[in-house]
Amino acid sequence: MRLLLVTLVCLVGLAPALASDLLIVTEEFPPYNYQEDGKAKGMSVEVVEAVLDEIGEEAEFVFYPWARSYLTAQNRKNTLIFSIGRIPEREDLFDWVGVIAPFNTSFYKLASNGAIEIGTLDDAKHYSVGVSVKDVIYQYLKGQNFTNLKVVGEDILNIRKLAHGRLDLIAFDEASFAHRVAQEELEPLLFRQVYRLEDLSGDLYMAFNKDSDPDLVERFRSGLRTIKENGRYDEILMRYQLMN
Incomplete structure (x- = not known):
């Protein structure tokens, strides 16, 4: 090669x-x-x-x-x-x-936050959602009329913000999420996958x-x-x- x-x-x-x-x-x-x-x-x-x-x-x-x-x-x-x-x-x-x-994309929350329950995409519109500027998740959710998107320049910042309780949800590629959590030396059980975005999976x-x-x-x-x-x-x- x-x-x-x-x-x-x-x-x-x-x-x-x-x-x-x-x-x-x-x-x-x-x-x-x-x-x-x-x-x-x-x-x-x-x-x-x-x-x-x-x-x-x-x-x-x-x-x-x-x-x-x-x-x-x-x-x-x-x-x-x-x-x-x-x-x-x-x-x-x-x-x-x-x-x-x-790839597959899902919403994640803090496992300790029992107040957040997501059964449909519209349910997530009631919470602050961390996304990255110009990426496919941002473009998709904006197209679905999400008005509560919190935009950052790098994906990793959303995981850090969620870990510190500064976001309700983040939308993230599942394989990348696991990799990033390990890189940050965070406990995987700190987070919980709550809803898969099927339109952003494939x-x-x-x-x-x-x-x-x-x-x-x-x-x-x-x-x-x-x-x-x-x-x-x-x-x-x-x-x-x-x-x-």
Whole structure:
């Protein structure tokens, strides 16, 4: 597998063009994509790397806060973004390559807060809900007319705020929630999963800027199909215990 450069860049401006013109942007979203000792890690990272190997392409992985990755992918051609949820509000904003990981999203509360009971999505509208700016959960809940969203720039801040009782609920990817709680050295029993958001459960994707080279996009689609057909994709999912 080729050496992939991983760079944590400054937080102003859009990403510079690379010699190859292909740029890959993502965020800290373990266990799907994250940095460890300066290297890109995670299930989705491995899938993208496998596709790059398959098509003989090289690229830089750039880690931004999600809002900036999202903006970069919308404004710079030949930019690939992952792991991204596919919802109607985003359908026409990107050129979608394909599914790279399964995921599930749920509301979480403090286990000690017996006053909160969620049986329907509308029930959650009565409580403060922590979300991250511009991510798929924020966009979905806003589209469902939630008026009590408390927006932060990074996912981890919501877990910290919930742990200190500064939020009633947070909406979070289930695999990422477990990973983040362990990273923060918090007791898992401090929290309780109270309601799964089925509309935000299913698959994560990789997608290109709409003005990207059609041949480049099709090569990525072909590479993704190939690693799914030859078993490499399933091998990656099995190692992360994220099979559908």
